[in-house]
Amino acid sequence: MSTSGTSTTSSIDWGALIQAAVNAKLARATQISTKITANQAKVTAYQGLQTALSTLSSGLSTLSTAVINSFSTSVFASRAATVSATGNVSASAALSMAVNTGAATGKHTLTISQIATAQKVASASQSSQTSALGYSGTFSLGLAGGSTAEITVTSGMSLQDIQDAINAQTSTTNVQASIIQVSSGSYQLTLTGTEDAADISYSSTSGDDILNKLGITDSSGTFTNVLQTSQAAKFTLDGIALTRNTNDIQDVLSGVTFSLMQATPSGTSLTVDIEPDGSQITDALEAFVKNYNAFRDAVTAQQATNSDGTAASSAVLFGDGTMRDIMDQLQSILSTSVGGMTMANLGLSFNEKNELQLDTGTLSTILNTNLSGVTKLLAAQTTTSSSQLTVVNTGASPQSFTLDVNVDSSGKLVSASVEGDSSLFTISSDGKSIIGASGTIYAGMAFTYSGTTSQTITVTSTLGLANRIYQFAKTASGSTGALQTQISSLIDQDTSMSSKVSDIQSAATTFQSQLEAQYAKYQAAIASADNTLTYLKALLNAGSKN
Template sequence: MATISSLGIGSGLDLNSLLDQLNAAERKKLAPIKLQQQGHQAKISAYGKLQSALTKLQEAAAKLNDPKFFQSVSSNVTGSGVKAAAKSDAPPGRYSVNVTGLATAQSIAASGVESRTAQLGGGSVNLTLGTGEPIDIAIDSAKSTLEDIRKAINDSKSGVTATIVNDGSGNPHRLVITSNKTGTEAAVTASFSGGLEARLGATPETVVTAKNASLTVNGIAITSQTNQVEGAIQGVTLDLEEETAEGGSNIVVVERNTLAIREAVSGFVKAYNDLRSTNSELTRFNSDTGVAGELLGDSTLRTVESRLRGVLSGGVGGGDFRMLSDIGITLQRDGTLKLDEEKMSGIVANEPQALAAFFAGENKAGGLAGRLGETLDQVLRDRGLLDNAKRGLESRITSLKDRHERMERSIEQTIQRYRTQFGQLDAMVANMNQMSDYLFQQFDMMNAQLGRKK
């Protein structure tokens, strides 16, 4: 059978060009399917943009759905000797903190030896931490170097750390044992027995005495086992770093973190307005060009907008604040929210509990932020409104893909049928041309025989 590259050779007809035109005409049937696929894919991408904007609003609402957030406080310190960290239960106030002494950990040192690697003889190390039970650490005579003893003490996990210090004397290497905790309750004592006693002494000498931290808060004396003091000021942790110089002071100021609350409310308003902007972009229509947004007239988007408007306009049932307008947030004609920052600042400063009740309520879904979060969860969760809409489009795209493939196979079969018919036509015309040439030859021969040919 003649191939497409040889079509028309026998007949002289431009059958290849004709076949190409028929193929192009048949493939135009695929264009509507491709357009539908592109349209569905564009809607899925648009749903992605919508989901991103909704998620940001969900995060902004979740931040406001926490009563403790509205009780948050911050602390700042004037002075270099103290750092302070305040929790939500810290009462606002101003505190003068003076450090008169830092807590220290007990350190004791044994007598020096000439070599840190020489065997010192067997025996035991007896350790006592504070008023705790004594701990005996056995030392084998074959593993009794200063390094071995240090390792045995550290491996015992007895609440101390052993090190070796070189003091530069004739017997420079000294075993130093330091409590892992500061304060008198963690003071460490030790004794050596057996062969160790002869080389290291019966009891190490104290080189650093255990001390408790001492400080005053607004003139009241306080002691602490550590340099991290909790409870001296309710809800505040003080980290003591240096003693206060004579005549100096550290001022700790605890105040309500109004800035964080204002920023959270402002962030909520911005997230909603950004969502409105995204929706406007996805539903726009340009009358001059006829170009429409991917979700123009989309029922899913209309449902989302309707649900959100219902929550925002419905407000909450009780409390000093019931509607967004009560706290300085008003709905504009274009659907966006506007925040009266001056009014909000006053509410944050003077009525934080009422604001917390409005947004957070008594339970997770009791306030406006909780209700909005619940609605957004129904939209954004797996098998939620948005997910189901996307799944529906993906199913249609798969169906269109199958339809496209079936139609392509049908077009290929049609073109193959045309190719076969054109091949047969080409052969038939070629045969007719050959027959015509033969007859003309015979007629010419007959005319010649009859003397008719000149």
């Protein structure tokens, strides 16, 4: 009798079994990771809206207030000046001028009797500018009434060397030297004052009388060849005769610099017209239109749909309430009227695509005919009931309130309070300015007080469209605004979900290790059983043969 048996072999794919079990554990992590990716897309979209809204806000800063002073950045404080001539004179040849922000507007008549000049003198002709002259001496040089310097000349110095020695002291003496080549073998040294209306002062102190040797002065020290005399500028402004020792005049009209270039002939005059610079307002409004449409386009992109009406894959904020509320509030502000005017009066309107557009012709007309109305419509304006309280700055959030101004017995400003609270405003060290305290609703507001008695003053602020959009957009796009709130919430969610993914992945790794250990035991047991079976078969077969 013979015995036969069948050995047991393993064809099980243990790796596949383990991976399937692990994948089942990781399925939840995959779902969470998909949610994280979706959140990240929303964060990117919110950040794009945030940037566009911030750009819209910052671009409106110059339109948001109407403060008129030399520190103002408001376009309503920008100034332009035009100069026209009456009679046979070129306005551009006679006068140039610069006007600072906040300068008083108005029209002025100017005539120029003479311009200021500096004294200029020349030497006798010299045959060379580089050969040693053989003179040795020291002289003092400067302008009358000013500082002087001692200049030493040695026998080996040339005309060029003397020029250089004089110019080395120009910052002290305000006298500058130049060499002019009159012809071949003929050179003259000239001395020119760098300040107008002052004569050159010279004296020989030791050795050779250098300027006399050069033919600039005679034996008495008088200049022999005066090319130009020094004189002050003389002119009249609005019929008032004025004299200045310079042609660059900054102390006649506050914020205005006149540069006199030539006298105006008898019977002629110049008309200077200083007015608000409408081009700055136009530029600011054009920038607003561009920035508003950029934000609107970003919103529209998040409302895109497929042909079947479902949200496009790129529209990750489709139906988002925060985005919709911001857009609604911007449009609501734009539809507001202020002082009986609306954005239509400025030439602003929406086209068929609901994009904002600007008719510059309409804007130009209203700027020329009703600038005050434009200012009220757009900007924040703050006024006071006392001429002794002057507005320096309206701040980011202009307020209306009653201000109690208090001065001491000497007439010095000591405090300012609202409803008895003196912590809301601080007083400058010079006792002239009242400044809104940081962290309060009055922060950024500033006034100067010229009075010497205590009084109660009403402060009134009105908000224009540009100011309201500026404040709203700045807040909404800021670090505590609605968009950042959404961004922070999504980031927090992602942080929490990322932690869950890590936990799931860690648990899956541990589970995989456990399965691999357990299945290894199974494989070992099966291998052992196979070995036993083989042994038994061999044993039985051997017994059968016997």
